[in-house]
Every structure is written in C-alpha cells, then in structure tokens.
Amino acid sequence: MRAIKFTALTAATLFAISLSACGSDSDSTKDDTAAAAPTMTTAAPSMAPSMAADSMVNFGAGCAAVPTDASNKGSFQAMAQVPVATAASGNPLLSTLVTAVKQAGLVDSLNSADGITVFAPTNDAFGKIPAADLKKVLADKKTLTSILTYHVVPGKLTPADLAGTHKTLQGDDLTVTGSGENFMVGGTASVICGNVQTANANVYIIDSVLMPKS
Numbered sequence: 001m002r003a004i005k006f007t008a009l010t011a012a013t014l015f016a017i018s019l020s021a022c023g024s025d026s027d028s029t030k031d032d033t034a035a036a037a038p039t040m041t042t043a044a045p046s047m048a049p050s051m052a053a054d055s056m057v058n059f060g061a062g063c064a065a066v067p068t069d070a071s072n073k074g075s076f077q078a079m080a081q082v083p084v085a086t087a088a089s090g091n092p093l094l095s096t097l098v099t100a101v102k103q104a105g106l107v108d109s110l111n112s113a114d115g116i117t118v119f120a121p122t123n124d125a126f127g128k129i130p131a132a133d134l135k136k137v138l139a140d141k142k143t144l145t146s147i148l149t150y151h152v153v154p155g156k157l158t159p160a161d162l163a164g165t166h167k168t169l170q171g172d173d174l175t176v177t178g179s180g181e182n183f184m185v186g187g188t189a190s191v192i193c194g195n196v197q198t199a200n201a202n203v204y205i206i207d208s209v210l211m212p213k214s
Contacts, residue, residue, distance in 0.1 A: 059181040062192030083111035084201035096126040117157040121209045150212040156202045
C-alpha cells in the first residue's frame with residue numbers, strides 16, 4: 001500500500017511539474033510576443049519622410065529659373081541646407097535682395113532667426129523701382145531696414161497657412177490672398193516661386209517689392 005501511495009504521489013508530482021513547465025513555455029511565448037510588438041509599431045512613422053517631402057514641393061513658373069544642379073549653391077537642394085540669408089546669396093534671382101540685406105546689416109539676424117517666412121523680391125522686382133530712388137533707399141539704413149523687415153513674418157508658413165493677415169517683423173500687418181499655387185502678397189506682388197525651403201525659413205519669391213505703410 002505504501003508503495004502504491006508513493007507511486008501515486010510521485011506521478012501526481014511529476015504531472016504538476018509537467019503542467020508547470022507547459023505554463024512556463026506559454027508565458028515565455030507571451031513574453032516573446034510582447035517583446036516583438038513594439039517593432040511592429042515602428043512601421044507607421046516610416047511614412048513621415050514621404051509625407052513631409054510632399055508638403056515641401058515648390059510651385060510657380062519662376063521656379064524654372066532656379067538652378068537644378070544640386071551642387072549649385074542656388075539650387076533648391078543646396079538652399080535647404082543653409083540659413084536663409086546664406087541661401088539667398090547663392091540664388092541668381094535674388095542678388096539685389098542680398099545686396100540690400102547686407103547694406104542693412106541684417107545677414108546675421110536673418111540667419112539666426114528661429115523659423116521665419118521671407119517674401120523675397122527678385123532682381124526684376126527691384127528693377128521696377130527707379131534707379132535713383134533705389135540708390136537712395138540703399139543708402140538709408142533705417143528706411144531700408146523697415147522695408148526689408150516688412151518682407152519677413154515670424155513662423156514658417158506653409159502654402160496652406162499662407163493666406164491671411166500676418167504681423168511682420170517691421171510691425172505692420174501684411175495680407176496674403178489666394179490659394180493653391182496662386183497668391184498675391186500685399187495686394188501688389190505675385191508669388192512666382194513658392195515654398196522654397198532653407199534651414200530656418202520658408203521663402204516665397206515675389207515679383208514686386210513690398211512697401212510698409214509706416
């Protein structure tokens with residue numbers, strides 16, 4: 001009888017141990033599954049670069065004049081790597097603007113700004129101003145600074161954010177109208193190449209120089 005009891009007890013103990021082992025395997029499987037789960041959640045963010053790239057597409061007929069060779073300092077790719085004043089200095093459409101920015105002593109201020117939108121007049125835009133008047137403005141640092149800062153808005157405005165009234169760094173409000181790829185700035189300037197990226201700014205190249213009210 002004792003042998004039978006002992007045998008029964010031993011069998012019961014082994015059965016319990018077997019069940020415990022099976023439970024341990026099940027828990028281990030659960031742990032492995034739980035550990036694997038986070039790797040599946042990382043798939044969604046991989047879409048972000050593509051979405052971001054889509055939101056940065058340039059638009060406008062004037063973009064055709066921007067160099068396409070990525071090694072050119074004035075290309076979209078090159079401008080995206082450097083701050084805005086430096087980026088403009090490599091763009092052949094903006095050499096007069098760059099001269100004006102240097103004359104006003106705004107290069108460092110623009111380059112160090114943390115997220116701005118710049119409405120950048122082309123050389124032809126400055127060409128609409130009589131030569132004598134332009135020379136006079138370039139020689140008057142206070143007036144020149146007022147004009148240039150009227151072309152700058154805090155924050156990096158995407159095309160979706162562009163329409164509306166915005167406070168400029170100069171202090172006056174600036175109104176942008178339009179939608180899609182057609183925008184008017186200040187009621188006088190058309191965006192000819194929009195959503196140009198630099199390291200710290202979104203740039204909208206325009207065909208007229210904006211004049212502040214004050």
